[in-house]
Amino acid sequence: MRNMFADAPRTSLTAIYWAFLLYLLLPLTLMMAMSFKDANFVAFPIGDWTLDWYAKVMQDKQFLEACLYSVMIAAASTLAATTLGTWIAMLIVAEGIKGQVIIFALACLPAVVPGMISAISLRIFISTIDMPTGTAAIILGHTVHAVPFVVVMALTRLRSMPGNLVDAARDLGADSIVAFFRVTLPYLGPALVGGMIFCVLLSIDDFVRTFFLGGYRPTLPMLIFAKVQGGMSPEINAMATLVLVVTAAVGLYAEYMTRRARTR
Amino acid sequence: MQPVVQFDNVTKSYGKHVAVENLNLSIEAGKFVTLLGPSGCGKSTSLRMLGGFETPNSGRILLGGKDVTRVPPNKRNVNIVFQDYALFPHMSIAKNIAFGLELKGFDNQHIHRRVSELLELVQLQDYAKRLPSELSGGQRQRVALMRALAPDPEVLLLDEPLSALDAKLRQQMQIELKSIQEKTGKTFMFVTHDQEEALTMSDTIVVMNKGRIEQMGDPNTLYGRPGSVFVANFIGETNLLRSTVVGTEGDQAALNWNGVTIKAAQGGLTPKAGDHLYVVLRPEAIHCSAAEPESGNRIKGKIRQRVFKGNHTSLSVEVGDGTMLNALVHPADVSQLNGEEIWVGWKPETTTVIPDRHAHN
Ligand SMILES: Nc1ncnc2c1ncn2[C@@H]1O[C@H](COP(=O)(O)OP(=O)(O)OP(=O)(O)O)[C@@H](O)[C@H]1O
Ligand SMILES: [Mg+2]
Numbered sequence: 001m002r003n004m005f006a007d008a009p010r011t012s013l014t015a016i017y018w019a020f021l022l023y024l025l026l027p028l029t030l031m032m033a034m035s036f037k038d039a040n041f042v043a044f045p046i047g048d049w050t051l052d053w054y055a056k057v058m059q060d061k062q063f064l065e066a067c068l069y070s071v072m073i074a075a076a077s078t079l080a081a082t083t084l085g086t087w088i089a090m091l092i093v094a095e096g097i098k099g100q101v102i103i104f105a106l107a108c109l110p111a112v113v114p115g116m117i118s119a120i121s122l123r124i125f126i127s128t129i130d131m132p133t134g135t136a137a138i139i140l141g142h143t144v145h146a147v148p149f150v151v152v153m154a155l156t157r158l159r160s161m162p163g164n165l166v167d168a169a170r171d172l173g174a175d176s177i178v179a180f181f182r183v184t185l186p187y188l189g190p191a192l193v194g195g196m197i198f199c200v201l202l203s204i205d206d207f208v209r210t211f212f213l214g215g216y217r218p219t220l221p222m223l224i225f226a227k228v229q230g231g232m233s234p235e236i237n238a239m240a241t242l243v244l245v246v247t248a249a250v251g252l253y254a255e256y257m258t259r260r261a262r263t264r
Numbered sequence: 265m266q267p268v269v270q271f272d273n274v275t276k277s278y279g280k281h282v283a284v285e286n287l288n289l290s291i292e293a294g295k296f297v298t299l300l301g302p303s304g305c306g307k308s309t310s311l312r313m314l315g316g317f318e319t320p321n322s323g324r325i326l327l328g329g330k331d332v333t334r335v336p337p338n339k340r341n342v343n344i345v346f347q348d349y350a351l352f353p354h355m356s357i358a359k360n361i362a363f364g365l366e367l368k369g370f371d372n373q374h375i376h377r378r379v380s381e382l383l384e385l386v387q388l389q390d391y392a393k394r395l396p397s398e399l400s401g402g403q404r405q406r407v408a409l410m411r412a413l414a415p416d417p418e419v420l421l422l423d424e425p426l427s428a429l430d431a432k433l434r435q436q437m438q439i440e441l442k443s444i445q446e447k448t449g450k451t452f453m454f455v456t457h458d459q460e461e462a463l464t465m466s467d468t469i470v471v472m473n474k475g476r477i478e479q480m481g482d483p484n485t486l487y488g489r490p491g492s493v494f495v496a497n498f499i500g501e502t503n504l505l506r507s508t509v510v511g512t513e514g515d516q517a518a519l520n521w522n523g524v525t526i527k528a529a530q531g532g533l534t535p536k537a538g539d540h541l542y543v544v545l546r547p548e549a550i551h552c553s554a555a556e557p558e559s560g561n562r563i564k565g566k567i568r569q570r571v572f573k574g575n576h577t578s579l580s581v582e583v584g585d586g587t588m589l590n591a592l593v594h595p596a597d598v599s600q601l602n603g604e605e606i607w608v609g610w611k612p613e614t615t616t617v618i619p620d621r622h623a624h625n
Binding site for chain 1: 315316317336337338342343344346348350351352353354355363364367368411412415
């Protein structure tokens, strides 16, 4: 009997842990389960199982086009954010530049501004400069949002870089550009890969900014949103499940890559 | 012959703090030169100015007769071995060594040949494909050395490259470094605060103190004839006896130390009666005996401490007014020194004198 009370704190901790896990996974599991249901309505009980919904999704031109569009936007904004973010991080650690704290604060601002506010301000901004809504505007919005994450990741890695690696490269005959591309950039590599994958996920996931800045061509979240408004169906569950599996796989792979690089 | 390196009145300060002051130094080709001095005396700053990483506030630095004071590091024909090696972590050993050669535009065949040649020199052929993180400290050290030697610099700069190694490995590397220097015939400019290291390897030692050169010379001279109290204390162990000149006899000076008359070689000085001098008495020059020695300098003393050091015993002997002299005694002689009271003796020619700069007489 004494044992039971002595173990109470541990037992309750364990219980909370499992409850949390359940809370986390149950909705996802339900969503996945429904995507295999052989009926038109998303509800229990699931009588028969089928892969038809997946077959349907894979043939859905709208869905495939939205996927492609999202990936394209993600790729473009990631490229831009990574370049910009790395450059800003280099500026922040560089010697002899004033106002590094201010640069850092400004670079990080978009990460803490609420998505809604940032979306509205971007919308106002592009209409002020007479930029049409659409692809370019979305890429711009996603880039601004992603830059802080690249800056922070690159900065962390840069700060752990032995100061004389670049000195050594310069000493052996590299000018500062060669030293950057042959020494600093490879050193930053793992952090940048991690940052880039994070940017991709942020962009694919983004709804608010895309909604405010987008034209008529829907990205993936916009398409799913439109479909949900037309009523739930297992087809949407199948779409969502596919997106979940792919993004989770990408995220895990990124984690694996950065971890492997970090052990070096 | 023209010196490879010349510092011509070089001064470098950080804000108000003067790190290197009016440095004048010429280094001959093919020599192993060591900058020796306590922490913060400006050794690294001097080396970094030669490497191109710091610009002097005034003065000139010449490399092979050419003024390189304002030439960037990548355009100077010198290479540095950094204290923590600074090997590129994402490149294999071979790639690290090839780095400087690639930037000099050699063709692949030449690079390959040179890299294997250098790896062979330090017996690391089998490690060519490994990453730096997969090597031991000593091996990394060797790679860093070979990487810096690869582009065939006019001068190789080494900034305390051995300080991260343990004592045993450090001694081994000292010998290896010296032999590589001799094999390649390169000019080495080595920085250390370890006087033993400096004595072991150098052709010339430059003792620095507070941004200035205190004394420069070969190890024998610096040890045998230190020019200042600082150098005497910094290099090896020393007993300093502050004495007053009584007179001179040939090349020896007669001095009064606490009422005892001692003689010492003049060491190039021309002392006058009444001058104050320090007599530099190295521990190993002292001979301790139970009976009074018949000739040479001798002082009565009391043994205060015996420290057994394996191949010798270190004695602290109190003489005169409480001055402690440090003496090295051979194991065979220790057994004869049973009592507390002994005689400390030495030959006048084994000592030298240095002027007391602070004396006002
Ligand atoms: N970047 C810098 N900014 C300000 N002061 C500096 C800088 N670099 C060196 N100093 C100062 O210049 C002096 C000489 O420094 P230096 O690094 O040359 O010393 P060192 O002889 O190499 O010493 P150690 O044996 O500790 O390496 C020191 O007092 C140091 O504080
Ligand atoms: Mg130093």
